[in-house]
Amino acid sequence: MNCHRVQKLLSSYLDQELSAEERREIRKHLFACAPCSRLCDELTLIKDSLEGLEPPAIGGDFLRKVHLYREGRLLQETFLWGKRLAMAAVWILLFLLTSFLLFPNSSGPELAKKEEQLPDYGARERTTLQQEAKEESTRLFLPRLPGIPVSR
Amino acid sequence: MLRSECLSLTRSPSNRWEEFEEQVRIYEKPLYHFAYRLTGDINDAQDLLQEAFLKAYRSYHRFQPGTAFDRWMFQIIYRLFIDNYRKKRRRPFISSLDEPHPHLEQAKTADVPDYSNLPEDSALRQELGRTIQEALMLIPENFRVAVILCDIQGLSYEEISQVLGCSLGTVRSRIHRGRRLLRELLQPYFREERRRKE
Numbered sequence: 066m067n068c069h070r071v072q073k074l075l076s077s078y079l080d081q082e083l084s085a086e087e088r089r090e091i092r093k094h095l096f097a098c099a100p101c102s103r104l105c106d107e108l109t110l111i112k113d114s115l116e117g118l119e120p121p122a123i124g125g126d127f128l129r130k131v132h133l134y135r136e137g138r139l140l141q142e143t144f145l146w147g148k149r150l151a152m153a154a155v156w157i158l159l160f161l162l163t164s165f166l167l168f169p170n171s172s173g174p175e176l177a178k179k180e181e182q183l184p185d186y187g188a189r190e191r192t193t194l195q196q197e198a199k200e201e202s203t204r205l206f207l208p209r210l211p212g213i214p215v216s217r
Numbered sequence: 218m219l220r221s222e223c224l225s226l227t228r229s230p231s232n233r234w235e236e237f238e239e240q241v242r243i244y245e246k247p248l249y250h251f252a253y254r255l256t257g258d259i260n261d262a263q264d265l266l267q268e269a270f271l272k273a274y275r276s277y278h279r280f281q282p283g284t285a286f287d288r289w290m291f292q293i294i295y296r297l298f299i300d301n302y303r304k305k306r307r308r309p310f311i312s313s314l315d316e317p318h319p320h321l322e323q324a325k326t327a328d329v330p331d332y333s334n335l336p337e338d339s340a341l342r343q344e345l346g347r348t349i350q351e352a353l354m355l356i357p358e359n360f361r362v363a364v365i366l367c368d369i370q371g372l373s374y375e376e377i378s379q380v381l382g383c384s385l386g387t388v389r390s391r392i393h394r395g396r397r398l399l400r401e402l403l404q405p406y407f408r409e410e411r412r413r414k415e
């Protein structure tokens with residue numbers, strides 16, 4: 066392997082992304098070639114420096130936009146249900162209004178008819194009481210004598 | 218129909234939300250780190266991640282349970298970054314090793330920290346972090362993302378090729394070119410460091 070080829074493969078060599086055979090050849094070349102060996106050291110330093118970088122401290126809520134989106138969706142759904150309910154109420158109202166306008170007096174005479182059809186339970190009771198009162202008054206004028214049956 | 222697809226269809230909305238929250242809790246730190254190294258700015262990184270989580274939540278029904286959530290998120294974050302955030306970049310990239318890079322040349326005059334063996338001192342580590350971040354921001358995004366996924370997130374070339382949707386050969390080349398550009402940009406520091414050690 067020549068210098069050009071080795072230098073092209075150095076990063077892959079450091080990342081252990083080469084075959085065992087390629088690794089062996091590069092190792093052999095680096096042992097004998099100072100410029101390539103120096104480049105290898107410098108690239109190693111770059112790699113190590115990047116690996117050693119510390120992550121920034123976590124600050125703020127990363128889900129802030131997701132929360133806002135979810136709240137928006139929830140609000141939208143609530144609004145949608147409110148809208149549906151309002152529409153249903155309007156339809157029911159329209160239906161009632163239409164039926165009232167189409168049959169404006171339908172409820173008046175029918176109620177009167179029903180009242181007529183109702184039986185007068187009081188009438189029967191009234192005649193019974195009148196009859197009993199009559200019987201009582203008749204009984205009061207007849208003396209109760211022993212041995213004589215009371216006849217009507 | 219795949220088993221995973223069946224699973225995703227049977228997830229109820231509340232389960233889905235709990236699952237999503239759990240995944241976010243597990244991976245938010247590396248994802249935030251990824252977003253930060255990509256944008257180079259804390260506020261941009263937070264904004265990018267919030268946006269990415271929203272996008273992920275809205276298409277979470279398409280996420281297959283059992284697959285890697287972080288790999289999926291890397292994809293979403295990078296695509297969003299390419300679409301929205303790179304327009305905000307203030308400095309031009311260097312795409313060739315011959316181009317001058319005045320930004321880092323200026324910083325070179327500052328006190329050179331000792332970081333060859335990854336410094337213990339937190340102030341020095343922070344200084345090193347800032348310097349590397351500045352260099353990262355000067356290389357093209359497709360090199361930067363490959364290097365970040367490889368060295369900071371520890372993904373294999375195969376995984377990187379899946380996240381970025383490109384061939385293994387492309388990944389290999391982008392990582393190598395990215396590292397060589399970083400080496401050029403950071404060489405003044407390393408040279409100074411070597412001189413001090415000798």
Ligand SMILES: [Zn+2]
Nearest residue numbers: 067068098101
């Ligand atoms: Zn050589």
